[in-house]
Amino acid sequence: MNEILFYSLAALTLGCGLLVVANPFSRNPVTSAMFLVMTILSLAGLFVLLGAFFLAAVQVIVYAGAVIVLFLFVIMLMGSHELPRRAFHWLLAAAACLVTGALAALLLRLLSALKTQPPAVGAPVEGGTALLGRLLFTDYLLPFEVVSVVLLVAMVGVIVLSRKEAA
């Protein structure tokens, strides 16, 4: 059951992720944003399979709820015209294949060189969400506060950037 779910969610993630960057049917940025939503939702499903329930909720709320809405806002603001079709570049495609192949070969070699077996799948960490919260407010208290400052700075920066300039 879990394996069927995993493989279908993984296929959904990969397929929708591919359609975000290279959609042969539509060049509209809104379509890309919608496929990004699908990718994020299936990633949230994968998180649930890995026992990260809190992160799955965060993924849905923050990414599908806030980031995508922001994207759609900006797309609507700029007018969602069709993007021009690009010519296929053999050189670029060959370079991309080379880099991806090298990375995949490296990863495969690393995996085959790995001696230790991963522990048995299943049984997520006990009390995942509560433990995560405790960890966040003890071991990771300083990064947590710094990240809140980062959010504040981002908010102020966005207000300054998007203000209508007099000049």
Add this chain to the structure above:
Amino acid sequence: MLMRRSVLLIYMSLELMLNAANLAWVAFSHFNRNLDGQVMVFFIVTVAAAEVAVGLALMVALFRQRQSTQAEDFATLKL
């Protein structure tokens, strides 16, 4: 060499890459039986949200000046 590319699509691809890294963190955290990876994903999501807000504000400011979303039109600094 640079072809017409939408800045918005570049941003969406950036989000995809961050999500791939998040998935790796969560998977390693699951198989190693500790929660440090999940904490890291929490921070990545927060920083990504802040980064998207700033980036989209920059994009809107650029659009006001150039009336375009194509990366090619913002290449004035290029030699």
